[in-house]
Amino acid sequence: MSTKEFTKEEIAKHNKEGDLWVIVDSKVFDLSRFAKMHPGGLSVLLDEEVAGQDATESFFGLHKHEVLLRPQYARLQIGTVAGQKPRIIPRPIGGLSAIPYAEPLWLTPGFHSPYFTEKHREFQKAVRAFCEEVILPDAVAREEDGKRPSQVVFDKMAETEILAMRLGPGPHLKGRTLLGGIVKPEEFTYFYEMILAQESTRFSSRGYLDGLGGGTYIGLPPILNFGQPALRDKIAGEVFSGKKLVCLAITEAFAGSDVAGLKTFAKRTDKGWLVNGTKKWITNGTFADYFTVGCSSEKGMVVLVIERGPGVETKIIKTSYSTTAGTAYITFDNVLVPYENTLGEDGKGLLVVLTNFNHERWGMTCGAISSQRLIVEECLQWASQRKVFGKPLVAQPVIRAKLAAMIARVESAQAWIETITHQMCNMSYKQQSQFLAGQIALCKQYVTESAQQTAADAVQIFGGRGITKTGMGKNIEHYHRTVTYDSVLGGAQDVLADLAVRQALRTMPKNARL
Numbered sequence: 352m353s354t355k356e357f358t359k360e361e362i363a364k365h366n367k368e369g370d371l372w373v374i375v376d377s378k379v380f381d382l383s384r385f386a387k388m389h390p391g392g393l394s395v396l397l398d399e400e401v402a403g404q405d406a407t408e409s410f411f412g413l414h415k416h417e418v419l420l421r422p423q424y425a426r427l428q429i430g431t432v433a434g435q436k437p438r439i440i441p442r443p444i445g446g447l448s449a450i451p452y453a454e455p456l457w458l459t460p461g462f463h464s465p466y467f468t469e470k471h472r473e474f475q476k477a478v479r480a481f482c483e484e485v486i487l488p489d490a491v492a493r494e495e496d497g498k499r500p501s502q503v504v505f506d507k508m509a510e511t512e513i514l515a516m517r518l519g520p521g522p523h524l525k526g527r528t529l530l531g532g533i534v535k536p537e538e539f540t541y542f543y544e545m546i547l548a549q550e551s552t553r554f555s556s557r558g559y560l561d562g563l564g565g566g567t568y569i570g571l572p573p574i575l576n577f578g579q580p581a582l583r584d585k586i587a588g589e590v591f592s593g594k595k596l597v598c599l600a601i602t603e604a605f606a607g608s609d610v611a612g613l614k615t616f617a618k619r620t621d622k623g624w625l626v627n628g629t630k631k632w633i634t635n636g637t638f639a640d641y642f643t644v645g646c647s648s649e650k651g652m653v654v655l656v657i658e659r660g661p662g663v664e665t666k667i668i669k670t671s672y673s674t675t676a677g678t679a680y681i682t683f684d685n686v687l688v689p690y691e692n693t694l695g696e697d698g699k700g701l702l703v704v705l706t707n708f709n710h711e712r713w714g715m716t717c718g719a720i721s722s723q724r725l726i727v728e729e730c731l732q733w734a735s736q737r738k739v740f741g742k743p744l745v746a747q748p749v750i751r752a753k754l755a756a757m758i759a760r761v762e763s764a765q766a767w768i769e770t771i772t773h774q775m776c777n778m779s780y781k782q783q784s785q786f787l788a789g790q791i792a793l794c795k796q797y798v799t800e801s802a803q804q805t806a807a808d809a810v811q812i813f814g815g816r817g818i819t820k821t822g823m824g825k826n827i828e829h830y831h832r833t834v835t836y837d838s839v840l841g842g843a844q845d846v847l848a849d850l851a852v853r854q855a856l857r858t859m860p861k862n863a864r865l
């Protein structure tokens with residue numbers, strides 16, 4: 352980048368096709384050759400208020416700031432305007448946003464939290480930098496080409512022990528150096544896991560985020576909790592070192608929320624289990640190495656770990672998000688599975704699957720709140736900078752009312768999940784199952800239902816841009832298209848709401864009267 356300075360008079364002379372300069376935020380760009388390739392067309396650049404002039408306001412009304420940072424466009428800068436300094440300062444990589452409500456209260460200067468300490472803030476800072484430096488570039492590329500997340504990202508997540516940490520607190524963290532030693536394994540609580548879940552969902556790449564070991568997040572815990580030690584340690588070692596992936600294969604075209612109706616059947620033979628059947632909508636199924644599979648058996652339900660091998664076929668299902676998630680249809684044809692791969696007891700498979708549901712739903716809820724917050728941030732920014740009828744969009748009361756509702760939804764959800772997390776930190780696993788199943792189910796239901804309202808409102812605020820895959824509204828379009836995932840995955844919204852109320856009714860005192 353050149354540091355040459357130009358006067359405004361000098362710049363103004365370059366105002367025609369083939370000799371075209373513009374000023375954007377004190378930077379001088381030579382668009383002479385680029386103009387013909389400009390995605391917005393040549394004519395807009397030749398406008399007399401643009402060619403050779405300061406086009407800062409028009410530019411930011413039409414482009415994201417990131418456009419200027421892309422190397423192919425940053426190269427077009429030839430200098431700066433004499434005596435001017437940039438006014439638009441992007442958030443530094445890993446830094447906090449200064450937009451109101453863009454960060455949870457515990458990260459907002461001047462606010463206090465009963466749960467988070469300086470150590471949490473230090474951890475959050477390191478995780479954000481990791482996500483933006485390592486994960487984000489791969490997320491953008493893989494969302495585009497639909498390929499599985501790159502191995503190098505898994506390797507770096509293994510190096511920092513993020514792969515182990517994202518499974519939450521527990522014995523699997525023992526002896527590990529977590530993110531360079533910022534937090535010790537015995538200090539690692541669900542609040543740290545919450546930070547990981549919320550930081551990794553701050554960008555609009557819903558399919559990629561599921562691709563990045565979403566299957567392991569739900570498929571490995573049953574192995575850790577119910578697997579025989581040799582099997583458990585082997586798979587955990589391979590997964591935490593980034594070499595292998597697991598997925599959870601429960602749902603079928605025949606059975607979803609009603610897991611008791613599974614048709615995949617495991618038959619006892621003298622050589623081991625013989626498994627036949629199909630699975631559908633299995634996240635990471637196309638590239639996972641191990642499948643944690645719910646099967647029917649003569650005794651009811653049994654959960655088996657099946658390794659990719661003869662008789663196991665996986666093929667991609669095209670859903671509304673990117674194929675980088677590896678969502679699969681799976682067929683098991685006469686697959687022989689050793690008895691050592693049985694998780695828990697035959698006939699008690701439902702327990703094996705249900706045990707992890709709370710943790711899984713809680714993790715998804717943490718992430719869903721964070722993705723929703725990103726939308727609030729973008730809407731606040733856009734409504735402030737977009738001018739309509741000569742005024743910023745935010746001058747319209749109807750827009751402010753939408754923003755108010757969005758903010759209230761995300762803030763209440765965050766406060767609720769923090770309260771639940773505090774309970775999790777102070778309860779045994781058994782108590783969590785007893786007391787928190789309803790709370791977590793209802794919180795997830797609330798978050799995922801309100802997220803759909805936020806997505807719809809955001810599209811109204813962004814207008815046509817909110818339904819366009821590129822440019823200013825691309826994150827809104829992505830969010831609106833993929834927001835329903837959280838309301839289906841990990842338990843359909845309506846089923847969860849019902850579960851919560853049924854659980855509450857079970858504790859109603861028999862002798863209470865209105």
Ligand code: HEM
Binds near residue numbers: 380382390392410413
């Ligand atoms: C450094 C100078 C510029 C660069 C590198 C640039 C680059 C781009 C790019 C990459 C796009 C595609 C959309 C996106 O990715 O956001 C775009 C669209 C556009 N640009 Fe520029 N541009 C520049 C200056 C300008 C100026 C000064 C104007 C005029 C006011 C302008 C008007 C437009 C319009 C109207 C669109 C289409 C927007 C849409 O589809 O919503 N551009 N530009």
